[in-house]
Amino acid sequence: MFAELGQPPDITSEKFETLLFEAVWHHDLDRVRALVEAARPLTENQPFLQQWQTYALGYLAMEADHDPVAAIQQFEALRAHGNTLAPRLYERVLNRLGMAYEVNEQWDRALASYQECLELHRAKDNRLGQGIVLLNSGIVHYKACAYESARECCRRSIELLSESPDAKTWQTNLSASWNLLGLVYREQERFDKAQAAFQHALAISQRWQDLNRQGPIYQNLGDLHQRLKDRTQSESFYRSALTLLYQLGDRRQAAEVLYKLGTLKLEALTEFEEASRLFDESLALAQATHNYEAITYIHLSRAELYDRLKQPEAALAESQRAVETVESLRANIVQPEERASLQASRIGAYEQIVKRLCDQDTVHSYAQAFHYAEMAKSRTLSELLASRPLRRSAQVPAEWLAQEEQLRRSLAQHYQESSSSPEEIAALEASLHQLRERIRLQDAEFASFQTIEPLTLEEVQARLPAGGLLLEYFTAGENILAFIITAQQVSVTQLPLRVEELRRAFKPVGDQQLGALHHLTRGADGCLRAPWILHNLYQKLIEPLGPIIHTASQLYIVPHGLLHYVPFHALYQKTEVAPRYLADLALQPQRIVYTPSATVLLDFCQRKPHSEHPGCLALGYNDQTLTQAEAEAVAVAHVVGGESRLGPAATRASLLTEGKHYRYVHLSCHGWFNPTWPLCSSLSLADGALDLTDILYDLQLNADLVTLSACETGRSYIRRGDELIGMVRAFLYAGTPAVLVSHWAVDELSTRWFMERFYRELAGGLCSQAAALEHAQRFLRTLTSAELRQILLAENRSGEDVSRLIDGLARVAGYPASAQLRGDECLFAHPFYWAPFFLVGEQLS
CATH class of the missing domain: 3.30.420 (Nucleotidyltransferase; domain 5)
Structure with missing residues (x-):
């Protein structure tokens, strides 16, 4: 190997680059490793060579170790060099960085990397580079269900890549762009356009005899026609896909196509025996290739088959097998890129078994159904936070955590190697189960981010x-x-x-x-x-x-x-x-x-001790649009005692260093729960965004309550809904049993009065947080215009300013401009004002 690559003294950065991309083109990981080792003695005196070696290490972290976090560290280290990077390297770093962030589900950062890469390609008029980056950006938008953005990326990519009809690299990427556009149109239910896009992709891949792309395109066409209830055409496309996949030896994907053929027979309502045979054949292939998504869906469809055959016990058994699959250790030690597809099958498995058990209508079946419902909700959170680093538990010895990571890596490797013996795997699995049980006994909340053990x-x-x-x-x-x-x-x-x-x-x-x-x-x-x-x-x-x-x-x-x-x-x-x-x-x-x-x-929430600290740390940051956030922070700190950090002093650093010393933490600032990319949700403070990673990894509190006020914790739009829990659950893990958040963007002025009343109730010490919240909501809801006038005048506002504010609130409430207010009108009675805030968690004793 070294003779072929050249002895170390002969390796220059240019030669390394050439040899590296030959190896990358052929996906020859062993050759990439050999290059890294051959270059190691020379990197000290050749900075460009050292940079290319770091790039190769990032590539290996992604492709060989399936570790996007390690890859991101390598690529970000290179990105920091900026203009001092070796020629042609910066664009490659940005593209690979985008891919690593995408796999790690940090989609906002993936898009930012792709956008920077795109601008570099534009500056050099690199049309091919632009087309590829736009394709990659489209994939991110598609995964996030942002279909219009994905469609626009595809359109621009197709326009650029169509400029060189006789270049294979251009055309293979063009085929991929058409295929992605077909998927986008399919999800938008624009089926004619989807079919045309898939046919474009297929024609290009056939012209260049690109068999690897043809199989998935045939499968997409089969799925499209299945949705259109055209079972004959759908089966024809699935059969074409299956022939190609067998020819290529892709048994993993073949299992999925066999499964789809089985669902076609199940839909026909008369071909149950053939459906059963196809499911059996698909299951055998899926199990042999560790395709847990396919295994789960096969069990779910077999349950439906048994329903049709009036065999409820067999149907329930298949539903249970589906859940056992998605909760198996094998399925949960998967590469990050498999996580999203598994999540969809998990949802289907839990939904099916909970509904079946509830239909049995017995106390025992209710208990089982409740257990699975709790598992589903715990798993949703576990998946949501799976790609984020977690602050280590103080209760769990560091060597246990290192041992767990090593066992996970060993199992992941054994699962991928056909030569691994079942006995070896069973021994490793038993060791990991035992270790995780010890960790759970030390700190159940920390363990819950990886293992699912809900209360019965x-x-x-x-x-x-x-x-x-x-x-x-x-x-x-x-x-x-x-x-x-x-x-x-x-x-x-x-x-x-x-x-x-x-x-x-x-x-x-x-x-x-x-x-x-x-x-x-x-x-x-x-x-x-x-x-x-x-x-x-x-x-x-x-x-x-x-x-x-x-x-x-x-x-x-x-x-x-x-x-x-x-x-x-x-x-x-x-x-x-x-x-x-x-x-x-x-x-x-x-x-x-x-x-x-x-x-x-x-x-x-009940495991967290009551805070022994007094007072409140209140951070108020008005930024460009808020006007009352800082005044609110001052008022809250005054009511319960403590310190307020305002404007430039309302920083992430102050929260991370001082937050642990207060009973209450109050954040009055802009904030966003991002439903498309929940892990990108953040709070806006003076020195930058406090995001979910900061909270999970760096924030440690000993607080009875965290309040997120004036935050747009409600959202501009939503998808499934469970994404809301990510930010809240992160604060609970940071060290509080309760978080007060809002459903929608709130009115600043009414929120300040609401918060003052809420904390005044808490400071009295006679009621719980939930009771204080109910009292504050009732106060705002029943506040009359006469009482409101007195509050405003007490703030040293002019009579003219007070009248203007009250008249404006009256117009919003629907009173005509000519109306004379009597003084008993409740201008904040609408839920818009008093209902956005809700309490998540509480200490019950």
């Missing part, structure tokens, strides 16, 4: 406080189920609301994107309308549960999916006088607490 129904009932009721929702397909749990009883209700109907309760704002609930925020004219949707949702989400809901003094709500964006505390029953909100329907006002799962509330 019996444990939940035992931990519920007297008078407490847990209301846990779960969406299964189009069905919405509600578990109603007290210390004494449990029941499950299927609600008279379909998920599609729930989606229509939100304002559509684009490609599969939803805005706020109808009439919950200001309209285009700046005015508020009657929030009738909250009454409709009350009738569908609360009323069917019966009077037991109103007998509880404390209500713990576990949403799921889109229900994370429903302000349950603002749902109301109509009366002749005024709306009666959920908290007011019991004999005494109910305290309402939200939680990502029962396990988070009743286990992790």
